[in-house]
Amino acid sequence: MTVAVNDDLWSAIGDPTRRRMLDLLLADGGGTATTLSERLPVTRQAVAKHLAVLDRVGLVNGTPAGRERRYQVDDEQLARAAAQLATVGATWDARLRRIKRIAEAIQRSKEQ
Amino acid sequence: MTVAVNDDLWSAIGDPTRRRMLDLLLADGGGTATTLSERLPVTRQAVAKHLAVLDRVGLVNGTPAGRERRYQVDDEQLARAAAQLATVGATWDARLRRIKRIAEAIQRSKEQ
DNA sequence: GTGATGTGCAACCAAACGTTGCGGAAAGCG
């Protein structure tokens, strides 16, 4: 059985640059392509493309404000993403524990 | 501040096909490029490339066995990856809760 | 109005994911 996750959402947070952007947006309470690019090792245009991806999956919402476009994190959607991460991690942990338990049981039955 | 994670390890589990491969390897206790490709919507060659990636970051180990090459999940490394997922998810959750708390405090001070 | 700043669009490059098409090594069988 496979862990059920939303691939689009996952791949959105799979990129390291996009994760750092989310971190920055959370820390500063919002930002623009220009402000984010000043604190990242990529150009404004690259940031803008990432923002478009995050916007498409609903992790951020952009609102025009004069000549700039301000982006903010969508709390609910990010919480959903965080929950997915926790789920997958917990599932793997559970499977590893189960395998370990079986291995130990086999070991015991051999020793006896 | 940015959440500290191993980008190589993360991007290895960032690909949906690779996550499903890990799931299959965990469920079956191992497998080859051929057996995995039979249960995935990609060709054997694609699976082989993914196995090489997973092998490089230490999430699986491949051992030659006759004419086939058997891969198994490395428990410790997968546990490390699961821990990273949990950490990032928990960090985002904590920040969202903190923001919500602050917003509510502002709301209260306005109402009063 | 003019200059500075912020944005969006297009062209281009490199890496990653996927495919097909081979050739070679190990098992299985007459």
Place this chain on the structure above:
DNA sequence: CGCTTTCCGCAACGTTTGGTTGCACATCAC
């Protein structure tokens, strides 16, 4: 033993994705 099957690895190729540069356009400040 020899032939066929099966599994593998390598190479060539196409497409998507993350990144760049360059440029045209809108808005703010003076």
